[in-house]
Amino acid sequence: MKKLINSPENVVREELEGLQLAHADRLRVSFDPFYVVRRDAPVKGKVGLLSGGGSGHEPLHGGFVGPGMLDAACPGHVFTSPTPDQMFEAGKAIHSGTGVLQIVKNYTGDVMNFDLAAEMLREEGIAVESVLTDDDVAVEDSLYTAGRRGVGLTVLMEKLLGAAAQKGMPLDQLKALGDKIRASGRSMGMALTPCTVPHLGKPSFELAENEMEVGIGIHGEPGRKRMPLTSADQITEMLMEPVISDLPFRKGDQVILFVNGMGGTPLIELYIVYRKAAEIAARHGLTISRNLVGSYITSLEMAGASITMLRADDALLDLWDAPVNTPALRWGA
Amino acid sequence: MKKLINSPENVVREELEGLQLAHADRLRVSFDPFYVVRRDAPVKGKVGLLSGGGSGHEPLHGGFVGPGMLDAACPGHVFTSPTPDQMFEAGKAIHSGTGVLQIVKNYTGDVMNFDLAAEMLREEGIAVESVLTDDDVAVEDSLYTAGRRGVGLTVLMEKLLGAAAQKGMPLDQLKALGDKIRASGRSMGMALTPCTVPHLGKPSFELAENEMEVGIGIHGEPGRKRMPLTSADQITEMLMEPVISDLPFRKGDQVILFVNGMGGTPLIELYIVYRKAAEIAARHGLTISRNLVGSYITSLEMAGASITMLRADDALLDLWDAPVNTPALRWGA
Amino acid sequence: MDHLTPALARSWILSTARLIEQNAQHLSDLDAAIGDGDHGANMSRGFQAVAKKLEGDAKADDLGALFKVTGMTLLSTVGGASGPLYGGFFLDLGKQCASRAALDAKDLADVLDSGLADIQRRGKAQPGDKTMVDALAPAIAAMRAAGDDIVTATRAAADAARNAATATAPLLARKGRASYLGERSIGHEDPGANSVALLLDALASATGA
Amino acid sequence: MDHLTPALARSWILSTARLIEQNAQHLSDLDAAIGDGDHGANMSRGFQAVAKKLEGDAKADDLGALFKVTGMTLLSTVGGASGPLYGGFFLDLGKQCASRAALDAKDLADVLDSGLADIQRRGKAQPGDKTMVDALAPAIAAMRAAGDDIVTATRAAADAARNAATATAPLLARKGRASYLGERSIGHEDPGANSVALLLDALASATGA
Ligand SMILES: Nc1ncnc2c1ncn2[C@@H]1O[C@H](COP(=O)(O)OP(=O)(O)O)[C@@H](O)[C@H]1O
Ligand SMILES: Nc1ncnc2c1ncn2[C@@H]1O[C@H](COP(=O)(O)OP(=O)(O)O)[C@@H](O)[C@H]1O
Ligand SMILES: [Mg+2]
Ligand SMILES: [Mg+2]
């Protein structure tokens, strides 16, 4: 295991210390329990936006705390859902009287821990709503699984709801908007290499030099199928096709196209994927109204990429364009 | 070799196609010869800022083209300096009558090719100046080497001169400012893993599971010394100490601290390095007035990090804070 | 020995902590095969915290308080799917035992059954879904079938849990992360079923000691 | 055969392109050891472009034009350090030959010496710095020493370049990327010296054919 760390136990704490030192102008970090919060929280008259999940997906979620996006983020241990006391304390810290909206990726652990936190917050008299992301088309959505995983759409959800909350949208409307976004976005990812969770010290799965794993999530879990490694163009087809046909996206749709790196894949390769994804979108008569290319929701140092598409009307595009000022996503401010 | 590419020969062309498709609002790409240029070039009354170098360091330089930073960037093949005809055509495209400033990393090939381009541009009656970056303290700067390499400082140089050019600073003053920045910044880097140049298909060097390479540049060349892998804190000391003592940075200095990832190192580790770097800076009585944490000047998928420090007065800090709107660096716009 | 007293319950929890610690790597290895490889770390972090809490806490001298502090601590330290499930399980045990000095074998089975119901309410897993439920349900059944002697009953439960954990291998996972693997989850034992087997092994040791 | 005619010069360049192509991997391997591993790719990209240019260009029928088009093409296709050095070298040859129909052995040595000077002016390398200069300089000296027969002279130059390229191994690099390695550059042959050896081998083949 080759990592720039001091000890596996201290990875999350030390990362948070670095995050706080680097961005003290925008955020502060609570260390007991762990959460990252806007420096100016609670923001008067604004619904508090709360997210979180296992660490190892940086910049998600801590790097998205700031004006125009999240009010607080709760990091768990690496690839492990955070605990309810974190969301409970963070929720209280960001509640300004207008309630708290939780953005939760659909993983059994995340859902149960956020649910517990919501109960605890409600007992304090705080109105809480939750929005799920479950955009990963690699998972068969049926009664017989834990349901689709929340992956790349989470980044777009946090940006869009962040903008809406910043504009003063009340809790129930935010919840409805979140559900609409949830219903309008789909993702699929693949890996060229596994990643190594620090305290395990060995790769999460094995892949031969000529193999890739298609349909991975973001937790270093193996994917749905293992295949011979092929070209970027073919891989992009393999990701785009199920994304498009699942929603389905239809001729004439405006979309936000998000090409995401899993952590160890350089930007040069993401643009090669973007090129093909844009070509495929055009072939289907889709208009790419906005895009995002980079490593925003990662699996440690895993090499690979995921593609997320969100059908977006003009109102969503306005929210996308609204100013955002976080460590990892910033424009207009 | 596991990469999201189609064929080694087409990596640069296809990456540029993706870059153009994703950022057509800000830039366009010339394919014969290769260069990336601001969509609104030439910008009236503004000195044209031109840089370039081998590909494989993305987002450097193409990702830094846009208002407040570069007017054009010339990408060579992977890890190979671009050719003079590229800089010649790009230089003509961005010249609005007030001349062109070249930002050149100090590598034999880059220097010679940019020099040839400058000669060609001058023959066209265009005023050309060049600023070198040679901030890598890992290289002994003596008569007996090619001199220090230009590494991380290049990113800061492009941002700062970009802001100054945007404000209308004339060519000779830009050149002087560039020389001042050159004299005020130092860097050092290390690698945990090598990288693989696409057309070579095998790693640039070999490193055992318990080894690291200290004093690497950004071209996949082996570093100055190979050592047993140690903790992030000790590695950070190993990078910071020579950076501080070389300039030297002195108690009371204001600095911009830049912790850079080499491409395959996740953000979580960069913040662990930042944490220690900030602590060391404080120990030396340095004030970190601004910082940058992320993978901005990379070596393909190499895992590792570099640290750059630049002594900055208030005028430089103002330039740092000025709006910038490029694919990879953006704020205030 | 025919009752689970607060002293025995405390030794149950502490001995679970020790067993989890010894088997953490194995639990994580099982989780790496069909999940994300953190089950051992999660459980060991949680039970180490519980052990520390109990060692420094003389107040937890009745069953209700003991299980409550165990549940609260697991809830705030384990995380993942197993945190709320194990945490909720012990919180439920705490509620059931609030006013009881000790449990006989039948009480114990009832209380565990209530805890199991809490796990199923929260996680919505049915027997056969390849989760911790698959070890806990047959263990409680075996405990009931074994009669009134608590030593025999808990040993029977431990054996049943162990066998049931092994028997999760051929199942197709329908809950938790392993369900993402579909057919590929077949052939691997469920990590949570294995940690349940340790929990019940510790219970048998505690009552049998 | 006592002159380098345009036809022979053309066959020199084309045969260089072939030799570079055959040895590209080897040149890159040498460069990987002490540089960045692209010398073979750079040179082969450049000389393939030159070959294509020459095959489609009947006009380059005098020495001056032939070398000029070679230099211009290398300059705009090779990149790296070797691009300006080889490009400038051939541009200089082109200038020297502007009004000459053919070169005898002595002329050829003079012209190559001028090209070498251009390389040194641009790259500031001295003999012993472990660069292409270390192969080119002794090759020209051997050519002069071998007398008037161009076949003998170019064969002597090729042999000297080959030996000199091998002899760069023990040197400490002082120019180019290899200089960053300091002591670690010792023990590896210089890639550029090796491509010069191929260039002169091609010259000997062209005149001797
Ligand atoms: N819905 C559920 N109901 C019951 N048990 C579950 C459920 N989901 C997961 N589990 C149990 O949790 C175990 C995994 O726990 P752990 O690895 O700690 O959490 P995570 O899956 O979040 O990484 C599984 O082996 C399974 O026994
Ligand atoms: N300053 C110099 N003078 C002469 N030759 C040089 C100089 N710098 C580099 N070279 C030659 O160039 C060769 C490397 O070329 P190449 O690998 O194509 O370029 P780069 O070093 O830019 O990757 C070296 O082996 C050396 O012979
Ligand atoms: Mg987990
Ligand atoms: Mg090169």
Ligand SMILES: [Mg+2]
């Ligand atoms: Mg797990």
Ligand SMILES: [Mg+2]
């Ligand atoms: Mg080279």
